[in-house]
Amino acid sequence: QEDLTMLGLLRLDMIGTVDVTPKGEPGLLSLAHLNPPSPQGPLYTLLKPTLVHQCPVSFETFIRELESDLQRRSGSQTMAQGQTAILVSASPKSKAEQEEHLTELAELASSADLTVIDRLFQRTERGHHRFQLGSGKLKDVLMQAMQKGVDLLIFDQDLAPAQLRAIEEVTDLTVIDRTQLILDIFAQRAHSREGKVQVELAQLRYLLPRLSGQGTSLSRLGGGIGSRGPGETKLETDRRRIRERIDHLEREIEGFARHQDQRRSRRVRQEFPVLSIVGYTNAGKSTLLNALTNSVVSTAPRVFETLDTTSRRLHLPHGHEAILTDTVGFIRDLPKDLLAAFRTTLDELHDADLFLHVVDAGAKDLDAHI
Numbered sequence: 001q002e003d004l005t006m007l008g009l010l011r012l013d014m015i016g017t018v019d020v021t022p023k024g025e026p027g028l029l030s031l032a033h034l035n036p037p038s039p040q041g042p043l044y045t046l047l048k049p050t051l052v053h054q055c056p057v058s059f060e061t062f063i064r065e066l067e068s069d070l071q072r073r074s075g076s077q078t079m080a081q082g083q084t085a086i087l088v089s090a091s092p093k094s095k096a097e098q099e100e101h102l103t104e105l106a107e108l109a110s111s112a113d114l115t116v117i118d119r120l121f122q123r124t125e126r127g128h129h130r131f132q133l134g135s136g137k138l139k140d141v142l143m144q145a146m147q148k149g150v151d152l153l154i155f156d157q158d159l160a161p162a163q164l165r166a167i168e169e170v171t172d173l174t175v176i177d178r179t180q181l182i183l184d185i186f187a188q189r190a191h192s193r194e195g196k197v198q199v200e201l202a203q204l205r206y207l208l209p210r211l212s213g214q215g216t217s218l219s220r221l222g223g224g225i226g227s228r229g230p231g232e233t234k235l236e237t238d239r240r241r242i243r244e245r246i247d248h249l250e251r252e253i254e255g256f257a258r259h260q261d262q263r264r265s266r267r268v269r270q271e272f273p274v275l276s277i278v279g280y281t282n283a284g285k286s287t288l289l290n291a292l293t294n295s296v297v298s299t300a301p302r303v304f305e306t307l308d309t310t311s312r313r314l315h316l317p318h319g320h321e322a323i324l325t326d327t328v329g330f331i332r333d334l335p336k337d338l339l340a341a342f343r344t345t346l347d348e349l350h351d352a353d354l355f356l357h358v359v360d361a362g363a364k365d366l367d368a369h370i
């Protein structure tokens with residue numbers, strides 16, 4: 001069994017063991033080879049043991065055919081289905097709670113146009129782990145990933161930069177956490193200048209510490225003790241450029257905030273009451289705005305469809321008017337970089353005279369959404 005695990009983990013084409021008889025002569029030869037990734041098929045095939053000199057396999061042809069088969073399959077799979085992912089959760093929380101969170105993570109993943117192939121979770125002790133989950137469980141995850149030809153692991157828990165690196169090193173897969181997934185979705189969806197700036201700022205703030213983490217491993221690769229490898233110098237430049245960009249974006253956001261103040265005071269002069277639609281993401285906020293004001297804000301059965309604030313005039317009976325605004329939805333454990341970056345968007349809520357809290361009564365964990 002251990003040999004078979006090695007076959008998978010090291011991505012060998014084939015592995016064989018030879019028994020040794022008590023007399024010291026070669027006995028039975030057992031061979032196993034990898035299969036091309038497929039969602040249902042087994043990871044490897046075990047051949048029937050034979051005597052060494054009766055070995056049925058002509059290695060050169062066999063390996064060549066296997067290699068081209070592996071290549072063909074992995075090629076066609078990524079073309080046909082787009083990116084595939086395995087969701088992973090490891091925390092001291094109960095099984096039920098982790099499952100529920102993974103369901104939400106799956107919604108986030110499909111909102112980012114990823115195909116979720118599998119979900120795996122583990123209940124762990126509190127405290128810091130090198131891989132977030134146990135190393136045995138990580139092997140399980142990796143075997144699943146290889147068997148199913150998956151290219152992305154998504155963790156429900158936030159990973160420390162060192163954990164992220166350790167997992168990537170062991171698995172050779174792309175690893176992201178929930179925060180990064182949410183940032184990616186926001187980046188895909190942001191349309192307004194303001195939204196784009198806010199998302200980029202959040203992404204850079206998230207990236208910066210992770211970049212310096214990679215710096216240590218790169219300088220180790222550079223080899224010379226005490227000498228700075230070329231990678232390190234480049235990273236120093238990258239880091240400085242990122243900091244400069246962050247400064248720049250922060251100033252731009254301040255500009256938006258001033259602009260917003262002016263807009264606000266104009267609105268106060270007009271003395272229209274402001275009604276703000278708030279609520280969990282995908283609850284139906286934009287649909288309500290459209291229905292009440294005859295607008296065409298984009299709605300979709302996926303999370304974070306709306307990022308930009310929209311304000312519309314609402315005609316009430318008896319000739320009264322109000323401003324109705326629709327804005328970005330909430331989600332539990334909103335990444336704090338994102339929260340900070342979206343301050344100008346959220347500041348709009350200060351203007352509200354009334355909140356309309358939209359709740360999807362059909363949501364499974366209704367209370368958690370309120």
Ligand SMILES: Nc1nc2c(ncn2[C@@H]2O[C@H](COP(=O)(O)OP(=O)(O)OP(=O)(O)O)[C@@H](O)[C@H]2O)c(=O)[nH]1
Binds near residue numbers: 280285287298
């Ligand atoms: N069954 C039902 N579906 C609804 C209702 N209101 C909205 N929906 C659907 O729910 C989905 C989400 O609606 P949106 O209006 O985009 O939700 P949102 O709160 O603006 O979502 P985000 O902008 O992504 O945070 C859409 O597919 C709507 O068609 C409703 O009252 N009943």
Ligand SMILES: [Mg+2]
Binds near residue numbers: 305306
């Ligand atoms: Mg919306």
